[in-house]
Amino acid sequence: METNNKKYVKMDIKQYGMFFALIAIYLVFAVLTKGANTTPMNINNLIMQNGYVVILAIGMLLCVLTGNIDLGVGSVVAVCGSVAGIIMMDLKMNMWVAIIAALLVGLLTGIFAGFFIAYLGIPPFVTTLATMLMGRGLTYTLLQAQTKGPFDQSYNFIGAGFLPVIKIPFGDGTLDIVSIVVAVIASAALIFSEIKSNATKRKYNFAVNPTWQIVLKLAVMLFIIWFFFYKLSRYNGLPFVLLIMVILIGIYGFITSKTVAGRQIYALGGNRKAANLSGIDTNKVFFWVYVNMGVLSAIAGIVLSARNGSATPKAGDGFEMDAIASCYIGGAAVAGGAGSIVGAVVGAFIMGILNNGMSLFGWSTDIQKIVKGAVLLGAVTLDVLSKRKKG
Amino acid sequence: MSDYILEMNHITKEFSGVKALDDVNLKVKKGEIHAICGENGAGKSTLMNVLSGVYPFGTYEGDILYKGEHCKFHNLRDSEAKGIVIIHQELALSPLLSVAENVFIGNEQTSMKGVIDWTATRRRAVEMLAKVGLEHEDVNVPVNSLGVGKQQLIEIAKALAKKVELLILDEPTAALNDEESRKLLDIMLQLKEHGITCIIISHKLNEIEYVSDSVTIIRDGHTIETLVKGVDDYSEDRVIKAMVGREMTNRYPVREGVTVGDVIFEVNNWNVFHPDDEHRQILKDINIRVRSGEVVGLAGLMGAGRTEFAMSLFGRSYGQKISGTVKINGKEVKLKTVKDAINAKLAYISEDRKTYGLNLIGDIKENMTIAARPKYFSKNGVINANDEIVAAQEYKKRINVKANSINQVVGALSGGNQQKVVVAKWMMTQPDVLIMDEPTRGIDVGAKYEIYCVINELAKSGKAVIVISSELPEIIGTCDRVYVINEGEIAGELTKEEVTQEKIMQCIMAHQRKGDEDGNE
Numbered sequence: 001m002e003t004n005n006k007k008y009v010k011m012d013i014k015q016y017g018m019f020f021a022l023i024a025i026y027l028v029f030a031v032l033t034k035g036a037n038t039t040p041m042n043i044n045n046l047i048m049q050n051g052y053v054v055i056l057a058i059g060m061l062l063c064v065l066t067g068n069i070d071l072g073v074g075s076v077v078a079v080c081g082s083v084a085g086i087i088m089m090d091l092k093m094n095m096w097v098a099i100i101a102a103l104l105v106g107l108l109t110g111i112f113a114g115f116f117i118a119y120l121g122i123p124p125f126v127t128t129l130a131t132m133l134m135g136r137g138l139t140y141t142l143l144q145a146q147t148k149g150p151f152d153q154s155y156n157f158i159g160a161g162f163l164p165v166i167k168i169p170f171g172d173g174t175l176d177i178v179s180i181v182v183a184v185i186a187s188a189a190l191i192f193s194e195i196k197s198n199a200t201k202r203k204y205n206f207a208v209n210p211t212w213q214i215v216l217k218l219a220v221m222l223f224i225i226w227f228f229f230y231k232l233s234r235y236n237g238l239p240f241v242l243l244i245m246v247i248l249i250g251i252y253g254f255i256t257s258k259t260v261a262g263r264q265i266y267a268l269g270g271n272r273k274a275a276n277l278s279g280i281d282t283n284k285v286f287f288w289v290y291v292n293m294g295v296l297s298a299i300a301g302i303v304l305s306a307r308n309g310s311a312t313p314k315a316g317d318g319f320e321m322d323a324i325a326s327c328y329i330g331g332a333a334v335a336g337g338a339g340s341i342v343g344a345v346v347g348a349f350i351m352g353i354l355n356n357g358m359s360l361f362g363w364s365t366d367i368q369k370i371v372k373g374a375v376l377l378g379a380v381t382l383d384v385l386s387k388r389k390k391g
Numbered sequence: 392m393s394d395y396i397l398e399m400n401h402i403t404k405e406f407s408g409v410k411a412l413d414d415v416n417l418k419v420k421k422g423e424i425h426a427i428c429g430e431n432g433a434g435k436s437t438l439m440n441v442l443s444g445v446y447p448f449g450t451y452e453g454d455i456l457y458k459g460e461h462c463k464f465h466n467l468r469d470s471e472a473k474g475i476v477i478i479h480q481e482l483a484l485s486p487l488l489s490v491a492e493n494v495f496i497g498n499e500q501t502s503m504k505g506v507i508d509w510t511a512t513r514r515r516a517v518e519m520l521a522k523v524g525l526e527h528e529d530v531n532v533p534v535n536s537l538g539v540g541k542q543q544l545i546e547i548a549k550a551l552a553k554k555v556e557l558l559i560l561d562e563p564t565a566a567l568n569d570e571e572s573r574k575l576l577d578i579m580l581q582l583k584e585h586g587i588t589c590i591i592i593s594h595k596l597n598e599i600e601y602v603s604d605s606v607t608i609i610r611d612g613h614t615i616e617t618l619v620k621g622v623d624d625y626s627e628d629r630v631i632k633a634m635v636g637r638e639m640t641n642r643y644p645v646r647e648g649v650t651v652g653d654v655i656f657e658v659n660n661w662n663v664f665h666p667d668d669e670h671r672q673i674l675k676d677i678n679i680r681v682r683s684g685e686v687v688g689l690a691g692l693m694g695a696g697r698t699e700f701a702m703s704l705f706g707r708s709y710g711q712k713i714s715g716t717v718k719i720n721g722k723e724v725k726l727k728t729v730k731d732a733i734n735a736k737l738a739y740i741s742e743d744r745k746t747y748g749l750n751l752i753g754d755i756k757e758n759m760t761i762a763a764r765p766k767y768f769s770k771n772g773v774i775n776a777n778d779e780i781v782a783a784q785e786y787k788k789r790i791n792v793k794a795n796s797i798n799q800v801v802g803a804l805s806g807g808n809q810q811k812v813v814v815a816k817w818m819m820t821q822p823d824v825l826i827m828d829e830p831t832r833g834i835d836v837g838a839k840y841e842i843y844c845v846i847n848e849l850a851k852s853g854k855a856v857i858v859i860s861s862e863l864p865e866i867i868g869t870c871d872r873v874y875v876i877n878e879g880e881i882a883g884e885l886t887k888e889e890v891t892q893e894k895i896m897q898c899i900m901a902h903q904r905k906g907d908e909d910g911n912e
Contacts, residue, residue: 204780206796258776260769267761270750277708277739277747278762278816279729337752 018330018346019220021379025350029357036360037353040173040235043228048160048307050352051241052077052300052316054345056323057330058252059296061344062289064327065256065269067336068117068124070290073297073323075135076109077316080301082139085148085311088155095155103298109135110294118287132320140313149310158240159307165237179233186225194218241303245345248296253341265289269336325372326351329379350375395456396421396588397442397557402453404437404446411437412451413612419557424579424589426603428596428630430863434612435592439559443477444470457557474556478546480565486535491516493534494549519548522585523578540571544578551582558582559590564598565694569907576602594692596627597903608633627900628893635863635892643868644840646847651871652683653721656737656824656855661715663703663879669712673699674879677715681824681855686846688870689859690895696879697859698742701826705739706732719824733762738822740813742829742859744806748813751802755794756783758801758812763819786815790845807838814845825849828859843869863892877902 029037036042056073063070083105084098113131116122167174194214201208209217232238256262267275268282276282300319305311330347332339351372358368397419404412412434419425427435441451444464455462457473464470467477484493494516502508516530523544534542543563550558560579564572572595579589579602593599599606608615608630615633618625657680665671674696681687689697702709704717706729717724724735732739741747749758760768760779768779783797792811794804801812810830817825827846831839846869849856860866866873873890875882875898882902885894 200777204784206798258774260765260772260774263757263761263764263774266753266757267750270753271746273747274741274749275761277705277729277741279706279733279765280761281728281730333752337750 016217016220018343018350019224022346022350022353023220023224025357026353029353029361033357033360037357038231040231042356042360043231044235044239046349046352046356047228047232047242047245048239049356050348051159051239051245051307052304053319053322053326053352054245054348055248055296055300055303056319057326057344057348058248058341059293060320060323061252061327061330061332061339061341062256062265063124063293064324064332064334064344065265065336065339066124066286066289067269067334069128069320069324070113070124070293071128071320072109072113072131072135073293073300074316074319074321075132075139076106076294076297077301077304077319078139078311078313079109079135079142080106080298081305081311081315082142082148082313084155084302084305085151086142088151089148095152098155099302102302103295106294106296106298106301107291108294109297110291113294114287114290117290118283124290136317139315143311143313145313147310147312149308151306151309156306156309158244159303159305160309161240162236163238163240163243167237170234173234176233176237179229179237182238183226183229183233186229187222190221190225191218241307244299244303248299249341249345256341261285261288266337269333269338271337322348322351325376328383329376331383333383334380394420396458398454398456399438399442400454400456402438402441402451402455404434404441404451411612412441415453415609415612415614417607417614418617419588419590420605422583422586422588423604424583424591424602426599426606427590427592427609428594428599428606428634429609430634430861433609433634435609436561437612438609439477439561439590439592442470443467443475443559445477471553474554475559476550476553476555476557477559478543478550478561478563480562482539482542482546484534484542484545487533489531490520490528490534490537490545491530493545494519494530494552496549498549498553515552516548519552520545522551522582523548524574524581538571539566540568540574543567543571543575547575547578547582555587557588557590559592561592562594562693563591564593564595572598595903596630596900597907599630600625600627606630610634628897631893631896631900635896642840642864644844644847646686646850649684649847649850650853651685652853654680655683655720656681656857657716657718658704659716659718661700661703661717662713663699663710664712666710672879673710674703677876677879677881679857679874679881681857683823683853683855684850685872686850686856686858686870688866688873689857689876690863690866690873691861691876691882692899693861695876695899697876698828699879700876701739701828701857701859704732705729705737705826708739730765733820733822734766736821736823737826738762738817738820738824739826740817740828740830742832744809744813748816749801749809752800754798754800755787755792755804755812756780756797759783759786759797759815759819762816763821767819767821782819783815786819790815790818791841805834805838807834807841810834810838810842811845814842818845818849822854824855824857826857826859829861830858831860831862831865863895866890866895867892875899875902878906 060070060073080102084102087093087098087101088095109131113127116127117124164178166177168177198208198214264275264280264285267278267280268285272282301316304315326347327339327344328334329350330339330343332343354372354375355368358371395418399415399417402412402415403410415434415438417438429435440446442455444466447465448463457475462473485496491513495512500508500511500515513530520526520528520530525541525544534545563575567575576598582589591603603620605617605619607617659678661674661677662672663674665673677700691697699709703713704726706726707713708729717726719735719737726732726735726737745751756779760783764774768775780797787797790811792808792815794808801809830842846856846858858866858869867890871887873885873895875885875895877899880902883898
C-alpha cells in the first residue's frame with residue numbers, strides 16, 4: 001500500500017454548507033419573528049406543510065441526476081388527489097381502494113411520461129410540460145372545477161394525523177415520551193454510523209477528517225435532531241407524515257448510494273455515452289426514473305389531499321418548481337450526475353423555512369416568490385462559481 | 392523570396408510540456424497547391440490551427456509571415472480578415488439553414504446595419520456556387536438536404552464569399568466517395584487558375600500526387616522535407632518513406648513467456664451499414680481470428696472503419712443491418728447489447744476516453760467498477776461496497792494510477808492516468824477478449840510504456856488482445872499479427888516477421904488502387 005501523506009482532509013465546506021444555510025436562515029427568522037417560528041406548533045407545521053415537497057424532491061432528485069427535470073409533478077399530485085376523492089366521495093368506496101387507485105394513476109402517468117422520454121426520445125422538458133398541462137386539465141375535468149370533500153377522518157390521518165403518544169406533564173405543558181425515545185434511537189444510530197464510516201475509512205487508509213471536525217459535525221446534527229424532536233414532543237408528538245418522509249428518505253438514500261440501479265443513474269448523468277458503453281441500458285434507467293416520479297407524485301397527492309381533507313382543482317400548483325428548486329439548492333448539479341437525497345431534503349426544508357418565516361413575518365406571497373427566486377439563483381451561482389475556481 | 396505568400400518560421404507549440412510542433416518551417420508559394428503530409432498525430436492540424444489563429448499569437452513560438460507581413464492572429468476572425476480561411480474536416484455548416492444563408496453565415500449581406508438583404512444574399516450565393524461547380528443548385532433548400540460532397544463544396548463557396556486568398560483544406564475528401572473527391576480536387580485546380588493559393592492536408596497520397604505542386608512532410612512535430620513536383624521524386628513511395636522513416640528505439644517492452652493458444656475470438660463475414668444511411672456499407676465481409684495470448688493489430692487510415700468495426704461488435708453500438716457471426720471460446724455468441732458483450736467476456740476500450748469512457752465527475756472507484764458491478768460487485772442489486780474498494784485499490788496499485796486515493800475525481804487526473812482507469816474498468820469485467828482502440832492516444836511516453844506493459848500482462852494471462860492504432864510504430868511494436876483495414880475491408884494480413892510501416896502503407900495503397908480501378912469499370 002502506498003503511504004498516504006495526506007491522512008487528514010479538511011471537511012468539504014460545500015457538502016455541509018447547506019446545513020449551515022438551513023440553520024442560519026432559521027435563526028434569522030427566529031430573530032425577525034421574535035421567536036414565533038420556534039414554537040412547537042410551528043415546528044409541527046413546518047413538517048406537515050413541507051411533507052409533500054420533500055416527497056416530490058426525493059423523486060425529482062433522480063430526474064435531476066439524469067440532467068433533466070419533471071414539470072408534471074404538480075399536476076399529477078392534483079390528479080391523484082382527485083381520483084382518491086372521487087372514489088371515496090362519489091363511489092363511496094373504502095379509503096384503501098382510493099389509495100391504491102391513486103397510486104396506480106401515479107404509476108400510469110409515470111409509465112406514460114417514461115415511455116415517451118426513454119423509448120421515443122422526446123426531451124423530458126417537452127414530455128413533462130405536456131403531462132403538466134394534461135394533468136391539470138384532467139383534474140379540472142374530473143372535479144368539474146369544484147372542490148371535493150370533506151374526506152373521512154381515517155383518510156385525513158395520512159396527512160394530518162400523529163403517531164401514538166405517551167404524554168407526561170412537563171413545564172407549562174406536556175412532553176411526549178415516544179418522541180424522546182425516537183430521538184434517542186436516532187442519535188445513537190447517527191453516532192454509530194459515523195463511527196463505522198470512519199473505521200472503514202481508516203481500514204482502507206482513506207483520508208479522514210480531523211476529529212474536532214467530526215465532533216462538530218455530529219454536534220450540529222444532534223442539535224438539529226433534538227431541537228426538532230423536543231419541539232414535536234411538546235406539541236402532539238410525531239406527525240404521520242414524518243414517518244412517511246423518514247421511510248422514503250431511508251429507502252431512496254439506500255437506493256442512490258448502495259444499489260446498482262441507483263449508481264447507474266449517476267453514471268448516466270455523468271456521461272450518457274460512456275454509461276451506454278459500460279453496459280447500462282440508459283433508456284431503461286430513464287424509464288424507471290420517470291415511473292418512480294409518477295408514484296412519488298401519487299404519494300404526495302395522497303398526503304396533500306389528506307392534509308386538506310379535500311381534493312381541489314388547484315392542488316399542487318407550482319409544486320414542481322419547489323421540488324426542482326429543492327434539488328438545486330441542495331447541491332445537485334444542473335447538468336446531472338451529482339447530488340444527494342439528503343441534499344434535496346435539506347433544500348426542501350430551506351424553502352419551507354423561508355416560506356414559513358416570511359409568512360409569519362407578514363410578507364405577502366408575492367414577496368416570498370421574489371426571495372425564493374433569489375435564493376435559488378444565489379445557491380446555484382455559488383455552486384457554479386465554486387466549481388469554476390477549481391478549474 | 393517575394394514569391395512566397397506564406398512563411399511559417401521556427402514554429403514551436405507545446406501542450407502541457409509535450410511539444411506538438413518543434414521548430415516547424417513551412418513555405419508556400421503564391422498560387423500553388425501545397426500539400427502537407429504526415430501520420431496521424433504528426434502535427435499537421437496543430438500547424439494549421441496556429442496559422443489560422445485558433446491557437447492565438449503568444450501561445451506558440453515562431454513567426455508567421457503572410458504577404459510579407461508579420462502576423463499576430465488572435466482568433467479566426469483576424470486570419471479571415473487577411474484572407475486566410477480554414478475548412479475543417481468536420482463541416483461547419485448549420486444543417487437546417489438554407490444553402491444561401493450558410494454561404495454568408497458570419498459574413499451576412501446587409502442592406503442597413505444588421506438587417507439582412509435576402510435578395511443580395513441569394514443572388515451572390517448563386518454566384519459563389521457557380522465558382523464551385525454548383526450552378527444548378529437551389530440556394531433556398533436546407534443544407535442538410537444535400538450530400539456530403541456538395542456540402543464540402545458549399546464550405547468552399549463560403550470561403551470564396553469571404554474573399555479568400557489562402558484556402559486551407561483539412562482532409563477535405565475523407566468523407567467523400569471517389570467521384571465526389573475527384574470533383575473537389577478539380578475545383579481546387581480551377582481555383583488555382585484564379586490565383587487562389589491552397590494548402591491541403593490529406594492522407595490520400597494519390598490525390599496529393601494529382602493535385603499538388605509541392606508537399607511538405609511533417610513527422611513527430613518536425614518538418615522533414617519539402618518535395619516539389621517536377622524537381623524531386625514525387626512518387627507515393629517516396630512520400631511514404633519520408634512520412635514513416637523514423638528510428639525505432641526501445642519504446643516497447645519485450646513480451647516474454649507468452650504461450651499462444653487456440654483461436655478464442657473469431658468474426659466471420661461481418662457486414663455493417665452506416666447508422667443514418669442504410670445504403671452506405673461501412674464494413675464489408677470482415678473475417679478475423681485471434682488466439683489466446685495473441686496481440687493482433689488493426690491498422691488503417693482514419694475513417695478506414697476500424698472503430699466502427701469494434702463498436703459494431705460491442706453490442707451493436709454502431710451501425711445498422713449488421714450481419715455476420717462472432718465466436719468466443721468456440722461458441723457462437725449473439726451480442727445484441729453491451730451487456731451481452733460484457734457477459735460474453737468481450738471488452739472494448741474506446742478511442743475517446745472523455746466522451747465514451749469516463750464519467751469525469753465521478754471518482755476513480757465509481758469509474759473502475761461501473762461495468763463489472765452487476766456481475767462481480769453486487770448481490771440482488773445491492774452493491775458490496777467493501778469488495779469494490781478492495782478491487783479498486785488493487786487495480787490502482789497494479790497498473791499504477793497516480794492519485795491520492797480511489798475517491799479522487801477522474802476529471803482531475805492526467806490523460807495517462809485517466810486512460811489507466813478506463814483500462815482497469817475493463818480488466819475488472821474479466822474479459823477473455825479485449826479490443827483496445829487507440830490505447831495510448833494523447834498520453835505521455837511514460838504512461839504509454841505502462842499501457843504496453845498492461846497489454847503484455849493481458850497476453851500472458853491468456854487473453855486475446857486486439858489493438859487498434861493509427862500510430863504504425865505502435866502497431867508494429869506491440870502486435871504479433873496485423874490486419875490492415877482500408878475502406879471497410881481487410882486489405883491484407885501481415886505477420887510479425889513481415890510487418891513494416893512501408894508494407895502497411897503499400898497494402899493500403901494497393902487496396903485503394905484496386906478500389907479505384909473497380910470503381911472506374
